[in-house]
Amino acid sequence: MGKAELKIEIDPALVAEAERLGVDLPSAGLAGVELAVARRRNALMTDAERARDARAWADENAEALKAYRLRIERDGVFGEDFRTW
Known part of the structure; x- marks a missing residue:
């Protein structure tokens, strides 16, 4: 299965700081979505x-x-x- 493309808007200052620090934005975005999904899944578990x-x-x-x-x-x-x- 291929990957879905996602368009997001991010504060330019945050993008600049991330680039300055060498943050890989696609990887960081994926990690953020994975974390959000895990937290939500955990919150909904019985x-x-x-x-x-x-x-x-x-x-x-x-x-x-x-x-x-x-x-x-x-x-x-x-x-x-x-x-x-």
């Missing part, structure tokens, strides 16, 4: 959907989570020997 997604994430990452827990049990928390409390 608690049951959030719980389902959390379970799915935990299932997908179970191996890494287990490895992390084992490493902490074996080596402790990084910097633990420097704690004074």
